Amino acid sequence: MSDAPVVSADDVSVHFTDSGGLFDLFSEDETVRAVDGISLDIGENDVVTLIGESGCGKSTLGKALIGAQRPTSGSVKYRGQDVWEAKDGRNPEIPFSEIRRSLQIIHQDPGSALNPNQRLLTSLMLPMKKWNPELGRERRKERIFALLEKVGLSPAEDFVNRFPHQLSGGEQQRVVLVRSLLLNPDLILADEAISALDVSLRVEMMDLMLELQDLFGTSYLFISHDLSNARYIAEKSGGRIAVMYLGQIVEIGPIEQVIENPQHPYTKALKWATPNLYGDEGEEELPVREIDIPDPVNRPTGCHFHPRCPEARETCRAQEPDLITTDGGRLARCYRADDTHEYWNSPSIVDDEGELR
């Protein structure tokens, strides 16, 4: 088990079914495939950044990976231990409490993560008491103070006696980060953790998180809807970028491939929509045919991106592509990634006006 990835998702799906309700007896069940057959390994000291439009399933996937959302099908393992087997107490080698300690989450709103009625010292001591009972009070305090200083909340003596409302949003987020790190986690899910901060503070916070990642050897799963932040993190950490679309990963790999040379038309569109990501180069026209995301309950047949894709051909409407391995370990869910695929002989379904035939 020791060589197993920190977290390993195998063909994970999370579906939400809205069964209408009492006043809606005649409506059909509506199933949203928030996550649809995703496999992803996160290793030791690994950084993965998940990007995609609102509602594409980023948070649901993140929660499934840290054991906070039960998959409808597929498995999530922590160091080889099935997370839900552990949660259900089915003779796990690693107990669920240990998994929960190891897989931490930082949300967008740090205010809601901190108890408004507790001084910071109390908030930070509580988890340490639980997880480090062998340390005396003084050693625990020492650790807390050292870490607060490390994240720039200095002098720590001043901060520990404050209540959350006496801190700025950026300071609160640092406290939440400290609280996670005190538990010595293996993986931190940072779900839009910097989105609510002033633009000027975002780079500082990303730098801090990556510096601590180095120091503690923690792996990160960053979730961001902002490609420039995702690029910054992937570039600095050397980690992977994963692009999600309607519950699936459509492209994943290192930044040089995914962002500098995107293979999937959806990644190209995201790149286009992020002004000044790489100077002024690039196409003038938005490389998608439709702005709107399709209804996640009734996803298009074949490749789910085909109604928006300027490169769509008959094959794309008829069959759903798998993730295809391309250069340098990048995976792309697009027939164009395979030079020999029948896609290339299939007629285009986009006419000269850009309308679907």
Ligand SMILES: Nc1ncnc2c1ncn2[C@@H]1O[C@H](COP(=O)(O)OP(=O)(O)OP(=O)(O)O)[C@@H](O)[C@H]1O
């Ligand atoms: N508990 C739930 N019950 C029903 N539907 C849900 C639930 N959680 C998420 N969904 C649906 O699943 C889909 C994916 O949601 P999710 O929050 O994972 O997306 P996201 O990419 O993180 O979006 P955002 O960036 O807006 O947070 C959406 O259509 C959402 O409405």
